Amino acid sequence: MEKTVVRNPIISGSNPDPNVLKVENTYYIAVSTFEWLPGIRVYQSEDLVNWQYKTDILTTQVNLQGNPRNCSIWAPQISFKEGKFYVLYTNVRSTRRPFKDCHNYYMTADSICGPWSDPVYLNSSGFDPSFFHDVDGKTWLLNEIWDYRLKTYNKSAGIVLQELDIVGKKLVGPVHKIFSGTALAKTEAPMLYKHEDYYYLFTAEGGTDKNHGVTICRSKTISGPYELSPYNSLITARDKPENPLQCTGHASLIENEFHQWFIVYLCTRPLEGKYAVLGRETAIQEVYWTADGWLRLKNKSSKPEGLVEIQTKNKAKQNMDSTFFDDFSHGLKTEWNSWKNLPTDGWCRLTEEGLEIVSGESLQSPFEPHILAIRQKDICFTAEVSMYFSPKHYNELAGLVYYLDEENYVYSFLTYDESLGTVLRIAQSTSGIFELLADVVAVDKSIKLKFVSSGIKGQYYYQKDDTWQIFGPQIAMEYSAESFTGSYIGISVQNMNTIAGSVGQFYYFKYKPEK
Structure with missing residues (x-):
């Protein structure tokens, strides 16, 4: 003993x-x-x-x-x-x-x-x-x-x-x-x-x-x-x-x-x-x-x-490793969760290249938002995704979302701009008040995004020429401190013009704790 x-x-x-x-x-x-x-x-x-x-x-x-x-x-x-x-x-x-x-x-x-x-x-x-x-x-x-x-x-x-x-x-x-x-x-x-x-x-x-x-x-x-x-x-x-x-x-x-x-x-x-x-x-x-x-x-x-x-019975060591990686090569890992509705073949499809998510409703919808996410398990963490998205309208969005609920989230996403083509943007909702941040940058349709949380502050990055570039301001996320449910980090796709009108391709997602 x-x-x-x-x-x-x-x-x-x-x-x-x-x-x-x-x-x-x-x-x-x-x-x-x-x-x-x-x-x-x-x-x-x-x-x-x-x-x-x-x-x-x-x-x-x-x-x-x-x-x-x-x-x-x-x-x-x-x-x-x-x-x-x-x-x-x-x-x-x-x-x-x-x-x-x-x-x-x-x-x-x-x-x-x-x-x-x-x-x-x-x-x-x-x-x-x-x-x-x-x-x-x-x-x-x-x-x-x-x-x-x-x-x-x-x-x-x-x-x-x-x-x-x-x-x-x-x-x-x-x-x-x-x-x-x-x-x-x-x-x-x-x-x-x-x-x-x-x-x-x-x-x-x-x-x-x-x-x-x-x-x-x-x-x-x-x-x-x-x-x-x-x-x-x-x-x-x-x-x-x-x-x-x-x-x-x-x-x-x-x-x-x-x-x-x-x-x-x-x-x-x-x-x-x-x-x-x-x-x-x-x-x-x-x-x-x-x-x-x-x-x-x-x-x-x-x-x-x-x-x-x-x-x-035997000397045990507590293991609290929260590191997570999924390249979708063996199906969806059990760590994933979806919001309000279970993933179906109609909107969540595994391919030889990775995972396809067919667009759902907005992140504020209580019915059909197509979100796959994992629990935030660490006060400080980094989440990263490699993805492809080809939007043709500003109502098409896909990216990396930090999500508490339909009133509180921050989202960095690929979308379309009439002057710049495919662009990266950030949106935030706090207590139901939506804000589209002014930051806009033209990007490739294939992109890697990263979100780094340091408690109640978050920072987005995107990769350009194999180098991580800071994107947007440091974001205040006091709403993540709501103790009732806890926040999740994951991926999502929307098309507010046409039901199931867009598809986002995701090649991997990884999460690791930071000190």
């Missing part, structure tokens, strides 16, 4: 709302994917130290087109019962106050890699669903409930519980409200565990920002009443502004083979105390059971820690 020191986060970049599960000797973490598809990314580990991409669950079964920004796939939960995997998730269709349109579904599979069943609809009373499989054979659904009558902006009203008829694939019996939350409010992310004589309810409270934390309560009966832990909050950074890990919450519980207990939770790493450029990431911390039957952090406080000791 060895001790391995692990540095948080254990999964970097936009990997929020982590839910951890152990099946036999393998650990899995599922995370939220929001508007990016495939949906519900799953990572795998044998030791809780190193995590590798394993699979995505929502590969054909979901339509996110038209969903507003920051909505879509929230807070998946994976569980296992009698040889079968279960996954739950919320498809959030609108968060416009006072209502919240959120529909909860579950799917099943014999393997974490599928094939997964068609989604089964459960309810729409609130988000963050989870299953609890009790020892008596019953399965229970928990979810946050939303009450539009509340005067507060956030209208989370507590946690409810209802039995699931697994055979009939439907909810049955009464709805039990088992927890109304504390004064921290914004009660969500319920997870239920049975340990010795008690049911333990985990919730996230305070909102998924600087006041975030984990609340624990317990009951000897599943429907309550639940008593609050005297050590609440289990973990929080709300009173620790100097801590490198912030916004800590949304936890789930796991025990390893050496009887160490851990919570896996979300966090941010804000620059200058306010710029969380990587979004919400996944972290881990050791906990223990007190003599009076409550959970506490091993450090006997509520402080999130950057370094954690994990017992392993």
Whole structure:
């Protein structure tokens, strides 16, 4: 037996709302994917130290087109019962106050890699669903409930519980409200565990920002009443502004083979105390059971820690290499994601030369923007693409995009100018305000583009005569600090004159971290 020191986060970049599960000797973490598809990314580990991409669950079964920004796939939960995997998730269709349109579904599979069943609809009373499989054979659904009558902006009203008829694939019996939350409010992310004589309810409270934390309560009966832990909050950074890990919450519980207990939770790493450029990431911390039957952090406080000791069979070394390269010679690598709609042969085609992307709608469209991108996993990074594009109109665009959502992005693209022919330009949208930068340069249709991020600043380059040339000003990207979803970097093609009217050819894409 060895001790391995692990540095948080254990999964970097936009990997929020982590839910951890152990099946036999393998650990899995599922995370939220929001508007990016495939949906519900799953990572795998044998030791809780190193995590590798394993699979995505929502590969054909979901339509996110038209969903507003920051909505879509929230807070998946994976569980296992009698040889079968279960996954739950919320498809959030609108968060416009006072209502919240959120529909909860579950799917099943014999393997974490599928094939997964068609989604089964459960309810729409609130988000963050989870299953609890009790020892008596019953399965229970928990979810946050939303009450539009509340005067507060956030209208989370507590946690409810209802039995699931697994055979009939439907909810049955009464709805039990088992927890109304504390004064921290914004009660969500319920997870239920049975340990010795008690049911333990985990919730996230305070909102998924600087006041975030984990609340624990317990009951000897599943429907309550639940008593609050005297050590609440289990973990929080709300009173620790100097801590490198912030916004800590949304936890789930796991025990390893050496009887160490851990919570896996979300966090941010804000620059200058306010710029969380990587979004919400996944972290881990050791906990223990007190003599009076409550959970506490091993450090006997509520402080999130950057370094954690994990017992392993053999000495392990944490590997956080985020380098990525794809020349499209063996299909699309699994790191790629698309916005709102899955890649199809109709717009994403592999050829002997590389990858063809057929034009979609504008980057501001919630329906058919044709974007392929990977998560930003490093505060400082370089992304580079080699491409060919032959525009004949200013409404034809193709290039390298740094993308948070349809209201916030920066894009360097090839297009057409009536005087100069094929040109390179930069466009930026910040909080929905679009700006076309004045910089214009005539370029070849075959070109290499590069984007270098140094936190909240970015700089584009293009290659001319085998030399990288700075293009445009240094770009302020404070919007990338929005902690909710995290930014992606990738490639895109548009034609606003004709549906599928243009094709961009991409020969390689690479990403590497910078110090």
